[in-house]
Amino acid sequence: MTLWQGLTRAFELLITFDGEVMGIAGRSLAISITSMLIAAAVCIPAACLIHFGRVPGKRWLIALIQTLYSVPTVLVGLLVFLSFSRAGPLGNLSLMFTPELMVIGQAVLISPIMLGLVISGLAGTDRRLKQTAVSLGASHVQAAILVTREARYAVLTAMTMAFGRAISEVGLALMVGGNIRGYTRTLTTAISLETAKGDVELSIALGLILLFVALVVNIVMNRFQQRRVDASS
Amino acid sequence: MKRMVLRIRLTLLAAVICPLLMVMLLGCARGDVHVGVDGARERLRVATTTSMYDTGLWEVIEARYEQQYGIRLDVVYAGTGIALEYGRRGDVDVIAVHDKVREEQFIAEGYGIERVPFAYNYFVIVGPGDDPAGLADLQPEQAFTRLYQSQRVPFISRGDDSGTHVKEKAIWKAAGLDYEEVRTSGAWYIERGGGMGPTLLMAAEKQAYALSDIGTFLAYQGDTGLITLVEKDSIMLNVYSAIVIPPEITSAARYDRAQTLIDFLVSPEVQELIGEYGTKDFGRPLFAPCAGAEPKS
Known part of the structure; x- marks a missing residue:
């Protein structure tokens, strides 16, 4: 019965637009999307560099990136904590227990997935595409952009996966955010807190809201993908 | 190519706008206290x-x-x-x-x-209503000694270096027992590694004993059905x-x-x-x- 109660509670919280819950959901979304975009802005060009460039030990580098898919969130959390804690090397920035630091941490966390999936997406395109573009007088940057565009599905998949990992992780958010009410409390940290308190219904409700948020994001991204198909045809 | 450049510009724009949006959202999201940046x-x-x-x-x-x-x-x-x-x-x-x-x-x-x-x-030693180890009204040290000797009824320790955990170690010591020995003596000693509330919920689940501050115990009593067996002693x-x-x-x-x-x-x-x-x-x-x-x- 608890599941059913959680379901009705989630529905209730959603339609009544409960202030605190909406705040938590909005914060989760904002933090994960921002970290995903930052990671994308860094990783897509980096993936091009690795894929097209002459990187020594490329195969090993890719194996390393793929290994980092499974880096535990708490380990990234610990490294970010040690770097940004006031006693740490970047302590002067005073970012400990702020949403900004959660964004940084999540961006670090999801970068390997983004990098790895974009690289394999680029590798999946036709090799002749780049050769043809270059022979027709395109610069290397132009050719890289062309190939990336050809691999757009893989790039969008990478972004979706990275977003999923960011919004669903709890270890890092707890460790560097501190689960401060109205400031760094996200859906996942709230779920772990409410479960610890024994409020299972609210936890289920928050979990369903998280899935709902993810659904909305995925629909939007899907639309984006569709439109790109239309535009290029 | 032109369209591609435009798209890159849009992406860059999004990368700028989204953090701004985030700051705004975070600012407004604290409606429970105040509205504004x-x-x-x-x-x-x-x-x-x-x-x-x-x-x-x-x-x-x-x-x-x-x-x-x-x-x-x-x-x-x-x-x-x-x-x-x-x-x-x-x-x-x-x-x-x-x-x-x-x-x-x-x-x-x-x-x-x-x-x-x-x-x-005060700290209290709490446990299931039927008190299988018979700890009711003992001194804290006696109660712990009895738990250790019985090696049968589970005891849930916070195990997280919290104030409560340190107090627990102090009581083992006062009872003349070596904590390391107690900790590793068998499956009856369970290290939870979490907050007081979750520890009490686990004690209820396993019908086990635990050391708790009275405040958290009372706040969770409705959910756990555990009772206090040992309380109000100077060590507590x-x-x-x-x-x-x-x-x-x-x-x-x-x-x-x-x-x-x-x-x-x-x-x-x-x-x-x-x-x-x-x-x-x-x-x-x-x-x-x-x-x-x-x-x-």
């Missing part, structure tokens, strides 16, 4: 124990303080061990914890100036005190702000609030006030 408001960071959260006391204190001083409290709930570490590293401005020995050591190491006790209560005294982190570690402004929280905690109104808190819901107060002085056991 947050930068205008001063903040104070506090690390306090899970028992302060589980009983709900700190939330009441927090709301009143924010209203009275217009300073936003950022509260991180963590066991005493982690709270002290946050203080040492300067990641918080005030800690409110409950482990006298480690607090005094913390101050001796220069991480705090003064220890200000503001509330106390549980004092909560606040320590301000010195300005050299945080900053002069943060230090001054932190002082207002200490003044607030020992003020007559808050002390009265502490003394009454819980009476309405649990039929008895969860804490006793002790306005800046060490309570006598």
Whole structure:
């Protein structure tokens, strides 16, 4: 019965637009999307560099990136904590227990997935595409952009996966955010807190809201993908 | 190509807009306190124990303080061990914890100036209603000895270096037992590694014994159905005190702000609030006030 109660509670919280819950959901979304975009802005060009460039030990580098898919969130959390804690090397920035630091941490966390999936997406395109573009007088940057565009599905998949990992992780958010009410409390940290308190219904409700948020994001991204198909045809 | 360039521009634009959007969202998302951009408001960071959260006391204190001083409290709930570490590293401005020995050591190491006790209560040994190990009305040390000898009924330890965990170790020691030996003696000794509330929920699940502060125990009694078996002994005294982190570690402004929280905690109104808190819901107060002085056991 608890599941059913959680379901009705989630529905209730959603339609009544409960202030605190909406705040938590909005914060989760904002933090994960921002970290995903930052990671994308860094990783897509980096993936091009690795894929097209002459990187020594490329195969090993890719194996390393793929290994980092499974880096535990708490380990990234610990490294970010040690770097940004006031006693740490970047302590002067005073970012400990702020949403900004959660964004940084999540961006670090999801970068390997983004990098790895974009690289394999680029590798999946036709090799002749780049050769043809270059022979027709395109610069290397132009050719890289062309190939990336050809691999757009893989790039969008990478972004979706990275977003999923960011919004669903709890270890890092707890460790560097501190689960401060109205400031760094996200859906996942709230779920772990409410479960610890024994409020299972609210936890289920928050979990369903998280899935709902993810659904909305995925629909939007899907639309984006569709439109790109239309535009290029 | 042109379309591609446009798209890249759009992506860059999005990368700029989204953080802005985030700041706005984060600013507005705190509708529970105030509306508007947050930068205008001063903040104070506090690390306090899970028992302060589980009983709900700190939330009441927090709301009143924010209203009275217009300073936003950022509260991180963590066991005493982690709270002290946050203080040492300067990641918080005030800690409110409950482990006298480690607090005094913390101050001796220069991480705090003064220890200000503001509330106390007692630890209790709790367990299932049928009391399978027969601990009722024993002295704490006797009760622990009996648990160790029986090696049969599970005991759930916090196992997280919290104030409660340290107290538990002190009781094993007072009972003349070596903690390491107890800890590794068998499957009956379970290390939870979590807050007080979750530990009590697990004790209920496994029909096990546990050491708890009375406040959290009463707050969870409805959910757990556990009963208190051993209480009110001098070794079971549980004092909560606040320590301000010195300005050299945080900053002069943060230090001054932190002082207002200490003044607030020992003020007559808050002390009265502490003394009454819980009476309405649990039929008895969860804490006793002790306005800046060490309570006598």
